[in-house]
Amino acid sequence: MKVSILGAGGFLGQKLAARLAAPGAPIAVSALTLFDLAAPPVPEANFPVHALAGDVADLPAAAIPPDTAIVFHLAAVVSAAAEADYELGRRVNLRGVDAVIDAVRRLPRPPRVVFTSSVASFSGGQAASLGDDARQLPANSYGVQKAIGELLLMDASRRGFCDAVSLRLPTIVVRPGRPNRAASSFVSSIVREPLLELPTDLPVGDDFTVWIASPRRCIDWLLHAAAMDTAPLGLDRSLNLPGISASVADLLGALEAVRPGAAALVRRLPDPAIAAIVGSWVPAFDATRARAAGFAPHEPVIDLVRAFIADDLEATRRDRAATA
């Protein structure tokens, strides 16, 4: 079947494309279209792969060719950028979803659309634990835009324009790459940087707890969402996923178990501005509905550290060396 990945240049998009192109992929792909602001890297595959550059809010028809069966819509402006630039967030995160809906409406058969929403669409703070029917009351523009994207795709599914599944991804840990401006940056940095033998700062207390998932498990979930039976979902196309609740102490404990001494590279440097932002984050979700729908439960924290070492550590080290 024909598959499109919008936002295929991001780290999840690249991993997803690589997984679809690798032997034994769970989806029988006949052609793959990769779309992003810059033409995404093309993995080696035994089917045609087209890379295309453009603006998702002004989506070219070629990004979702006729007979496309699955659209992965990962293209987004991330939280710090959406907060800094309201128009940019609205354009990419809202008009982008409208553009995807308008594109799939024109197709003769409504495709599956797998949309990456986020737990950032919730607020409630460290003491909260949210059930599947919890209300989304986002404390940031990115979360608002993701909650709106879910509503638009729910309505588009009800109207028969597409067959959508929206996955509220947990905070992804360990993200490859560099520390960035995102308030959540430290959650990955405190594992990744010490594994690169680099010091890093911890802006919150060791008891700060976050709902996380590994990139590897997120890819599993995206693939499951692409193939699952959506009939049992009914009107509600959004899913809280079975991530894990991990404290900073849990993450550092796992790091120390895998690489003894590494946690000493983490410096406690409280940052009230970051603490204020991440203080609204919810550390625990039920995810009963996603489990019932067959989404794989998460591996333990220590496996998530091992997954980074197996999947991304060497590439990250090479990138750092190349751009140092």
Add this chain to the structure above:
Amino acid sequence: MKVSILGAGGFLGQKLAARLAAPGAPIAVSALTLFDLAAPPVPEANFPVHALAGDVADLPAAAIPPDTAIVFHLAAVVSAAAEADYELGRRVNLRGVDAVIDAVRRLPRPPRVVFTSSVASFSGGQAASLGDDARQLPANSYGVQKAIGELLLMDASRRGFCDAVSLRLPTIVVRPGRPNRAASSFVSSIVREPLLELPTDLPVGDDFTVWIASPRRCIDWLLHAAAMDTAPLGLDRSLNLPGISASVADLLGALEAVRPGAAALVRRLPDPAIAAIVGSWVPAFDATRARAAGFAPHEPVIDLVRAFIADDLEATRRDRAATA
């Protein structure tokens, strides 16, 4: 203070403008701007009133003049029209809210924005009774667009672009005017038409129950929302209002008490299509938060019938005679 009403040509908008222009209005208006697709009727007032025509999604700057303190945003495509024409609903109900946000962002002082959302943004069916934190899972495009409007205005308030209050209005009973294509049309028709000595059809059972409010009480609530202290609302700018839960039997009982014999003009004519749509409606809401914020509780059902007779019956009769 300067006040704008967007959607001032609708029946609520006209009533609101008349109330603001009448002696003893609870808001000290210095100038009133009325905006709608066609220039709205101008009430007699002891301050300047400007009537302006245009498209809310392409809002002219004059619709919200500099130094405007209060914007009532009532402009909307109603539920049946938003369901029949997806682009029209998106343009008016979504881009309209974006246009209002963009207009108020340019003002030197962020105004109060009072937005009319709807209980149509909820689903759950006749057995449901929803608390203030219930999730909005709309079963129609109009409800989706209203839920999105709330999210956009919540975010705009958090960012300091405006100071918004979104009121999820109950089904308004008794609406003046004629029966229309809305699935909810019968809820008003079964009271209004018999009072005009006209027969009307009841498409659901007598036990069908709906969350209602009178036009008069809705105007009270809009005015309260314009003047209230929003600080206690925090992030969440949306309110379920203290309407009343009334069954068809309650409405017909009140009609019969006020005008004996009138209920005999209501013909039972079950309509499965309408029953299917309205079956998702929720008949009961807590509205604890709105009560605590000073929104007046609703009058009993019989007073709602009397309010229609006092406020709208003769005008409705005249309109019917004029256009018969």
